[in-house]
Amino acid sequence: MKRNYTSIGKDKRKIDSLSLATGSAKFVDDFALKDPLYCKLLYSPWAFAEITDIDDRRARSEKGVVDVLHYKNVKAVLHTSAGQGFPEPSPYDNLLFDKKVRFVGDRVAMVIAESPETAEKAAGLIDVQYKVLEPLFDAEKAMDPGAPQIHDSSRYTPIGVKYEVEKNLAAEVELGFGNIEKAEVASDLIIERTYKAHYASHCAIEPHSVKTFFDETGRLVIITSTQVPFHVRRIVSRVCDFPLAKIRVIKPRIGGGFGGKQEVLLEPLAALATIRHKRPARLVLSRPEVFQSTRTRHPVRTHLKTGVKKNGEITFLAMDTLLNSGAYGSHALTVLSNCGSKVLPLFNKIPNMHFTGRSVYTNLPVGGAYRGYGATQGYFALNQHLDILTRELGLDLPEFIKEHHIREGETSKVFEVLGEGKSGVSQYIHSCKLDTCIDLCVKEIGWYKKHDKKIRNGDKVRGVGLAVSMQGSGIPLVDMGSARMKMNEDGSFNLDIGATDIGTGSDTVLAQIAAEVLEVELDKMIVLSSDTDRTPFDVGAYASSTTYVSGRAVKKCALKIKEQIREVAAAMLGTSPDDLEIRNAAVSDPRLNKSVSYSDICD
Amino acid sequence: MKANLKINGKITEIEFSVKERLLHTLRDHGHKEVKSGCEEGECGACLVLLNGRPVNSCLIFTASVINESILTVKGIGDLHEPHIIQQAFADCGAVQCGFCTPGMVLAAYALLRDNPDPDERQIKTALSGNLCRCTGYIKIIEAVRVAAQRLQKEDKNET
Numbered sequence: 001m002k003r004n005y006t007s008i009g010k011d012k013r014k015i016d017s018l019s020l021a022t023g024s025a026k027f028v029d030d031f032a033l034k035d036p037l038y039c040k041l042l043y044s045p046w047a048f049a050e051i052t053d054i055d056d057r058r059a060r061s062e063k064g065v066v067d068v069l070h071y072k073n074v075k076a077v078l079h080t081s082a083g084q085g086f087p088e089p090s091p092y093d094n095l096l097f098d099k100k101v102r103f104v105g106d107r108v109a110m111v112i113a114e115s116p117e118t119a120e121k122a123a124g125l126i127d128v129q130y131k132v133l134e135p136l137f138d139a140e141k142a143m144d145p146g147a148p149q150i151h152d153s154s155r156y157t158p159i160g161v162k163y164e165v166e167k168n169l170a171a172e173v174e175l176g177f178g179n180i181e182k183a184e185v186a187s188d189l190i191i192e193r194t195y196k197a198h199y200a201s202h203c204a205i206e207p208h209s210v211k212t213f214f215d216e217t218g219r220l221v222i223i224t225s226t227q228v229p230f231h232v233r234r235i236v237s238r239v240c241d242f243p244l245a246k247i248r249v250i251k252p253r254i255g256g257g258f259g260g261k262q263e264v265l266l267e268p269l270a271a272l273a274t275i276r277h278k279r280p281a282r283l284v285l286s287r288p289e290v291f292q293s294t295r296t297r298h299p300v301r302t303h304l305k306t307g308v309k310k311n312g313e314i315t316f317l318a319m320d321t322l323l324n325s326g327a328y329g330s331h332a333l334t335v336l337s338n339c340g341s342k343v344l345p346l347f348n349k350i351p352n353m354h355f356t357g358r359s360v361y362t363n364l365p366v367g368g369a370y371r372g373y374g375a376t377q378g379y380f381a382l383n384q385h386l387d388i389l390t391r392e393l394g395l396d397l398p399e400f401i402k403e404h405h406i407r408e409g410e411t412s413k414v415f416e417v418l419g420e421g422k423s424g425v426s427q428y429i430h431s432c433k434l435d436t437c438i439d440l441c442v443k444e445i446g447w448y449k450k451h452d453k454k455i456r457n458g459d460k461v462r463g464v465g466l467a468v469s470m471q472g473s474g475i476p477l478v479d480m481g482s483a484r485m486k487m488n489e490d491g492s493f494n495l496d497i498g499a500t501d502i503g504t505g506s507d508t509v510l511a512q513i514a515a516e517v518l519e520v521e522l523d524k525m526i527v528l529s530s531d532t533d534r535t536p537f538d539v540g541a542y543a544s545s546t547t548y549v550s551g552r553a554v555k556k557c558a559l560k561i562k563e564q565i566r567e568v569a570a571a572m573l574g575t576s577p578d579d580l581e582i583r584n585a586a587v588s589d590p591r592l593n594k595s596v597s598y599s600d601i602c603d
Numbered sequence: 604m605k606a607n608l609k610i611n612g613k614i615t616e617i618e619f620s621v622k623e624r625l626l627h628t629l630r631d632h633g634h635k636e637v638k639s640g641c642e643e644g645e646c647g648a649c650l651v652l653l654n655g656r657p658v659n660s661c662l663i664f665t666a667s668v669i670n671e672s673i674l675t676v677k678g679i680g681d682l683h684e685p686h687i688i689q690q691a692f693a694d695c696g697a698v699q700c701g702f703c704t705p706g707m708v709l710a711a712y713a714l715l716r717d718n719p720d721p722d723e724r725q726i727k728t729a730l731s732g733n734l735c736r737c738t739g740y741i742k743i744i745e746a747v748r749v750a751a752q753r754l755q756k757e758d759k760n761e762t
Binding site for chain 1 (some may be wrong): 607734
């Protein structure tokens with residue numbers, strides 16, 4: 001293994017930072033379109049209603065209105081808006097426009113017009129007749145007999161997991177080992193509590209934005225603020241019934257995603273406007289529209305039951321999770337799975353464990369991917385539970401966690417049994433510095449001085465709290481990335497990657513990896529990313545995986561290039577590739593004291 | 604209506620509607636460096652300097668700023684000749700997604716012009732109208748401090 005890194009682990013300037021700081025870098029809405037159409041959505045004011053009729057004549061008669069899209073004139077293609085790998089683990093329960101609306105903010109129609117003002121005005125002129133239905137707001141009651149049924153039986157899951165639309169059940173996960181009943185009897189104390197994590201909005205400063213147009217060769221170009229350009233291409237092709245080979249998706253600079261842009265919501269709509277009218281189209285949401293109509297963090301109710309012995313030994317842990325998926329099942333299974341799979345393995349030595357998870361439909365805003373992806377909700381519950389438990393036992397929380405958490409070289413049964421829609425993958429912890437973290441945290445926040453004390457400062461009361469969590473990067477055996485490199489005559493390299501920099505710095509990180517392998521300065525890497533025509537496939541920016549998954553692809557690619565460089569250099573120097581050393585953009589044979597530079601090799 | 608706007612020192616005759624807000628006028632006339640985040644004065648992405656004073660351009664009627672001096676982030680420096688503050692933001696890792704950065708840089712510019720040596724509290728106050736959802740505030744504050752030092756050094760060199 002290499003010791004003296006020159007690029008990775010070094011304080012390098014983000015390669016796009018100066019263009020962003022000077023305002024020259026382009027986000028979606030900064031691209032100029034020639035003579036574009038402007039799109040504006042009309043949303044449901046009702047939580048649950050059937051649209052008995054839509055009359056768009058008044059809207060269409062407004063000067064400058066080009067088209068009005070709704071369920072009567074847009075093909076119904078069941079899909080999921082979740083931008084996940086195919087086949088998606090989320091149910092196919094979305095239509096671009098449906099006859100039923102299922103939450104306040106569900107889309108009813110879209111006006112396409114010559115100006116944003118006209119589009120907005122005309123949206124208000126669409127006559128919609130609603131038959132208001134009894135809504136379902138309480139996730140706890142979603143599976144009760146007689147509860148309103150949110151979706152009809154045409155909905156299905158492409159991966160064939162448990163899904164019972166009649167019961168509003170969007171996903172279910174169950175796992176267990178050991179024997180909880182026996183463990184209950186053997187426990188000195190059983191603590192049982194319920195915890196609720198609430199809705200949250202991603203609040204990326206750049207609102208969801210998309211621009212579409214036909215290029216000079218007749219291909220449909222989609223410039224979009226997305227975390228998942230390749231999934232956008234696939235889903236748009238299917239939903240719009242337009243050949244994938246004629247679609248090019250470009251991701252420019254993105255003003256943050258946090259999971260909110262791992263969702264294919266706007267792209268098919270703008271694409272339809274362009275496909276139908278052969279003109280560029282723009283669809284950019286306002287801030288209220290982002291809050292109301294896009295995705296959120298799923299609210300989760302977690303019920304935890306734990307048994308302990310007086311000496312602090314944990315006898316069992318049972319977790320019952322109810323995830324409110326809202327009106328659609330976007331990420332309903334996978335976020336649910338992660339509530340268990342990312343949380344339970346932390347305490348891997350508990351001999352008896354049980355996890356039940358259910359995702360249910362309600363007539364509330366739709367959940368989706370959101371930083372942490374279920375782990376957040378699960379750990380929110382677990383950490384409070386540990387706090388309560390150690391208080392009851394009179395034990396020290398930091399020391400209790402240190403005694404029980406998973407350690408280097410260890411694994412957990414949960415890893416194996418709980419995957420995303422199928423069984424998981426065995427995983428071992430190769431490095432863990434949680435004890436160091438806890439010790440440092442305890443010291444820095446003054447845990448032993450401050451905890452359990454109310455420190456009053458005027459009208460404010462301050463306290464300290466301590467929580468631990470564990471995450472994973474990438475979805476094993478599902479995620480993939482790829483990279484392609486080209487060498488130039490001055491010794492610079494083009495690095496083409498599908499990986500999606502949404503402000504995360506992945507363009508820079510991946511260039512650092514390539515520069516490290518090839519022993520060149522970072523500025524020798526010319527990065528092109530996230531263009532479905534010009535860069536190879538990548539699943540996109542999610543699961544905190546880009547550095548690990550796409551980074552491995554870049555490393556492999558750079559190593560292959562390095563081998564080719566070595567072979568060419570060997571031929572030039574008349575020596576064997578095995579005798580050569582590569583350093584500072586040059587290949588040398590120390591025995592012959594001869595060397596060639598990268599630019600010599602490529603000249 | 605038509606009127607002269609003075610943007611980054613250049614006077615241009617621009618046509619705009621009576622109710623139009625400065626954010627849209629600027630963006631419609633090529634100033635894409637002014638970002639639109641919330642259009643209600645919350646996020647600061649659209650911040651520009653009006654006669655040297657930081658304002659959210661989404662809350663300003665274009666008709667109310669005729670002939671007044673408007674400065675966008677491109678007016679203080681560009682990719683080829685960046686301003687010290689822009690360079691400091693890049694050097695300090697203060698740019699994550701970068702959508703808030705133009706507004707942040709201008710807020711810092713206004714601060715350092717009035718107060719060349721601000722303390723942390725003063726920096727925080729000056730940037731309090733600008734949201735960074737990537738939560739990169741620590742690096743941003745560091746960048747303003749580094750920019751202040753570099754600007755002071757430059758002043759000394761000039762005198």
